[in-house]
Amino acid sequence: MILERRAVEPFFKNGFVIGCEETRQGVVIDPGDEVDQLLAAVEHHKLTITNILLTHAHLDHVTGVRRAKAVLNVPVWLHRDDTPLYEHVVEQGQMFGIHVEPQPKIDRFYTKGGEGNEAAEAVVRFGRYGVRVLHTPGHSPGGVCLVVGKMEKDAPEILFVGDTLFAGSIGRTDLRGGDMETLLRSIRTVLFAFPDDTVVWSGHGEVTTIGRERRTNPFLVS
Ligand SMILES: [Zn+2]
Numbered sequence: 001m002i003l004e005r006r007a008v009e010p011f012f013k014n015g016f017v018i019g020c021e022e023t024r025q026g027v028v029i030d031p032g033d034e035v036d037q038l039l040a041a042v043e044h045h046k047l048t049i050t051n052i053l054l055t056h057a058h059l060d061h062v063t064g065v066r067r068a069k070a071v072l073n074v075p076v077w078l079h080r081d082d083t084p085l086y087e088h089v090v091e092q093g094q095m096f097g098i099h100v101e102p103q104p105k106i107d108r109f110y111t112k113g114g115e116g117n118e119a120a121e122a123v124v125r126f127g128r129y130g131v132r133v134l135h136t137p138g139h140s141p142g143g144v145c146l147v148v149g150k151m152e153k154d155a156p157e158i159l160f161v162g163d164t165l166f167a168g169s170i171g172r173t174d175l176r177g178g179d180m181e182t183l184l185r186s187i188r189t190v191l192f193a194f195p196d197d198t199v200v201w202s203g204h205g206e207v208t209t210i211g212r213e214r215r216t217n218p219f220l221v222s
């Protein structure tokens with residue numbers, strides 16, 4: 001799988017381009033201030049992007065949506081429970097003293113009903129790969145983790161977890177709609193159900209694995 005990560009100041013939030021090495025289809029994950037670098041990576045790999053997928057709607061993860069959508073002209077996906085955050089992205093910016101443009105409307109929601117903790121069922125495809133979407137609230141109400149793997153039996157999967165889990169840490173829960181107990185439950189029941197060697201790409205910082213966090217993350221060792 002083609003995988004490119006970019007992060008720029010001030011938030012050093014990871015934006016991703018992932019693609020199928022055979023068909024050259026791909027998706028963009030969480031375009032923020034680094035959006036132009038992500039678009040350059042798309043061009044470099046000659047990818048056709050099919051979708052823009054958001055892990056959640058905090059401003060650092062969505063400030064590049066307008067630009068990405070304008071260039072790529074593909075659907076933008078979000079969990080319905082983060083719609084209020086997304087629609088108030090300008091106000092989120094004001095909280096940090098940052099000017100943020102309003103972003104284009106969401107085209108598709110991962111869940112239809114938007115009811116609480118049920119796992120979303122949407123599967124987005126790019127070439128030989130598929131993305132399953134799991135609802136992992138706690139950092140934000142509509143936070144999701146994207147599970148990416150080849151569409152074949154027993155293929156290994158990698159996780160894009162947004163700000164749910166970090167190498168050696170967990171997402172903050174002091175922002176609107178955050179809840180520590182909910183976050184810990186999401187990590188323990190949804191993420192820790194994956195095998196130890198599952199690669200985890202977080203919204204900030206370096207890559208890790210489920211096993212390493214299970215064994216060494218100070219917020220999660222019991
Ligand atoms: Zn966040």
Ligand SMILES: [Zn+2]
Nearest residue numbers: 013060163203
């Ligand atoms: Zn973030």
